[in-house]
Amino acid sequence: MSILISPETKILVQGITGDFGGRHAKLSLDYGTKVVAGVTPGKGGQFFEHKEHRVPIFNSVADAVKATGATVSVVFVPPPFAGDAILEGVDAGLELVVAITEGIPVKDMVRVKRTMQGSKTRLVGPNCPGVVTPGTGKDSFGGCRIGIAPGYIHKKGHVGVVSRSGTLTYEAVFQLTSKNIGQSTCVGIGGDPVNGTSHLDVIKMFNDDPETHGIILIGEIGGNAEVEAARWIKANVKKPVAGFIAGATAPAGRRMGHAGAIVGGAEDTAEAKIAVFKECGIEVAITPSDMADALLRSAKAKGVKLS
Amino acid sequence: MNIHEYQAKALFEKFGVPVPKGAAAKSAAELDTALAQLPEGPTMVKSQIHAGGRGKGTFTNGFKGGVKFCKTKAEAKDIAGKMLGNTLVTVQTGAAGRKVQTIYFTVASDIKKEYYLAILLDRATSRPVIVASTEGGVEIEKVAHETPEKLFKIFVDPAYGLADFQVRELIFKLGFAGSEAKNAAKLIRTLYNAYWESDAAMIEVNPLISTPTGEILALDAKVSFDDNALFRHPEIVALRDLNEEDPKEIEASKFSLSYIALDGNIACLVNGAGLAMSTMDIIKHFGGSPANFLDVGGGASKDQVVAAFKIILGDPNVKGIFVNIFGGIMDCNVIATGIVEAVKEVGLKLPLVVRLEGNNVAAGKATLASSGLALVSGDTMADAAQKIVKLVAA
Numbered sequence: 111m112s113i114l115i116s117p118e119t120k121i122l123v124q125g126i127t128g129d130f131g132g133r134h135a136k137l138s139l140d141y142g143t144k145v146v147a148g149v150t151p152g153k154g155g156q157f158f159e160h161k162e163h164r165v166p167i168f169n170s171v172a173d174a175v176k177a178t179g180a181t182v183s184v185v186f187v188p189p190p191f192a193g194d195a196i197l198e199g200v201d202a203g204l205e206l207v208v209a210i211t212e213g214i215p216v217k218d219m220v221r222v223k224r225t226m227q228g229s230k231t232r233l234v235g236p237n238c239p240g241v242v243t244p245g246t247g248k249d250s251f252g253g254c255r256i257g258i259a260p261g262y263i264h265k266k267g268h269v270g271v272v273s274r275s276g277t278l279t280y281e282a283v284f285q286l287t288s289k290n291i292g293q294s295t296c297v298g299i300g301g302d303p304v305n306g307t308s309h310l311d312v313i314k315m316f317n318d319d320p321e322t323h324g325i326i327l328i329g330e331i332g333g334n335a336e337v338e339a340a341r342w343i344k345a346n347v348k349k350p351v352a353g354f355i356a357g358a359t360a361p362a363g364r365r366m367g368h369a370g371a372i373v374g375g376a377e378d379t380a381e382a383k384i385a386v387f388k389e390c391g392i393e394v395a396i397t398p399s400d401m402a403d404a405l406l407r408s409a410k411a412k413g414v415k416l417s
Numbered sequence: 418m419n420i421h422e423y424q425a426k427a428l429f430e431k432f433g434v435p436v437p438k439g440a441a442a443k444s445a446a447e448l449d450t451a452l453a454q455l456p457e458g459p460t461m462v463k464s465q466i467h468a469g470g471r472g473k474g475t476f477t478n479g480f481k482g483g484v485k486f487c488k489t490k491a492e493a494k495d496i497a498g499k500m501l502g503n504t505l506v507t508v509q510t511g512a513a514g515r516k517v518q519t520i521y522f523t524v525a526s527d528i529k530k531e532y533y534l535a536i537l538l539d540r541a542t543s544r545p546v547i548v549a550s551t552e553g554g555v556e557i558e559k560v561a562h563e564t565p566e567k568l569f570k571i572f573v574d575p576a577y578g579l580a581d582f583q584v585r586e587l588i589f590k591l592g593f594a595g596s597e598a599k600n601a602a603k604l605i606r607t608l609y610n611a612y613w614e615s616d617a618a619m620i621e622v623n624p625l626i627s628t629p630t631g632e633i634l635a636l637d638a639k640v641s642f643d644d645n646a647l648f649r650h651p652e653i654v655a656l657r658d659l660n661e662e663d664p665k666e667i668e669a670s671k672f673s674l675s676y677i678a679l680d681g682n683i684a685c686l687v688n689g690a691g692l693a694m695s696t697m698d699i700i701k702h703f704g705g706s707p708a709n710f711l712d713v714g715g716g717a718s719k720d721q722v723v724a725a726f727k728i729i730l731g732d733p734n735v736k737g738i739f740v741n742i743f744g745g746i747m748d749c750n751v752i753a754t755g756i757v758e759a760v761k762e763v764g765l766k767l768p769l770v771v772r773l774e775g776n777n778v779a780a781g782k783a784t785l786a787s788s789g790l791a792l793v794s795g796d797t798m799a800d801a802a803q804k805i806v807k808l809v810a811a
Binding site for chain 1 (some may be wrong): 746
């Protein structure tokens, strides 16, 4: 099992005819992911061709869903139009929308998030690397890869990874795979201050997933999402959890690349978050090179087998 | 993006937010024309830089105070002459200070009481929050810490916008009545409109004041904007003052590089914001000191790497370079070739440690090894960080 997506999940790509969306749609097809439709307004009726694949393109998400039964969308639409693209997926009744687009105005996301209240659609992102559920084939192929993560670094297994950052997620996954420890699902929730799915949402899903035996939680300075997740873990999670917080050396008031990575007050520094992690029984990775080892330490202490 | 106080006040006036009458001057010749727009009488002289603590700052020429009260316009002109063109050092500027290139004169208002008002995003609720306090003109962090009961918050539902009952709630809590209440309501409404319509990241008015005649005015104004939304506000982009930004950061933005200068001596070149932050952290962890944050993005093309090296080497404090790349989709060999070409082009003489991992990494490492360059390879982030710290310390 896995969370959010499985190798059987049918996905559609919003912005499949763009350079970025097209490139990653091809990589997902190569990975064995069921990319069943593309959406580009005005290009309905055309096909997205890659090797033996011939993916139909539709004018709207609703049309694509009706024709193909896709339940999940990935959004590569440029920032000025991305909020609208997300809402189109919500309107079409999708289960999950994963927004990769970086640079969406905060006000657009504030409105999108408010509009989504009460809908059945879950949003992951924006400004995120996406979600990967590894498959059983060579280099984890045959899995479901939504977004821009390198598929081949994964390995099917029992560790859940959740992170705001793309490259830090890959770093953690690579360390795990190098130690022959596989992953159930890896979720990049994105680096923006307003996003759909939080650390805590993903932690709850991992906790409920019987196939996930351990969790790596990667956070950053700014906001209190990691703290919220850590307190819930302390009260509810028996599985081993390792945590890492990036940005210990970031100066206050300077935005560190991600729109959300900025120290505003005393509570959202790396130091404060790490202190809460320790207090909540999360094994803290001292450096980013230590993420997989930290989880192994926690698993050993709890007598849990990860592989 | 940040703007100056005089620009923020102009934005406020556009949205109908009451401010004291003011005028800006950018040169000695403009001082008279600016002052001519104000009535004779008590006048404030305010240095315009993008940093707080101006009032308590000191100029490098010894003159004290970047914000001054003057009894007459003649005195204001004299004081402005001492500020304009000189460098002001405040708690927020660092030791180098900032050169004052604009002076803002305002009518000095009679103050009955000072308040605090700010509008920003509340991340926990994903809604705009209005923060207000009866304690104005002081550090709001101090109020929040010592007397949190004097801090009031209103969360605005973006579907409806700021509701009347919320404005009333705020006004009662701040203790306004009569004409003050009416004027305060107008200011809160118009200020919220300014925040929402201009895609501001934060608007802070400290102090907001009441006057003996019942007026409510924004005495100071600090406004920053959401960079992601600037594409729909060319009129705001036009307010950008490049003099207030680090030239290296401006250069970096031309190549889609995200660069922030720090005060250490180990330069970092990394792909991805999270990895770039933690690269700085790991240098510190092993006893070194990072010179910058630099995210070259997911692609890391040769042109970007060359530009990144040039920017890094423009910092005279840099004694060594740490390149940390996780090539997920990108071929590591392409990145390695880019690094080799970049290093040859800029003629690097400092120690360089490269940690490369990911797609086709063996070929990438071979390219680095056979380049003839005096670079050191690191296997993991920890290994590479320890190597560069040692090389720089030697």
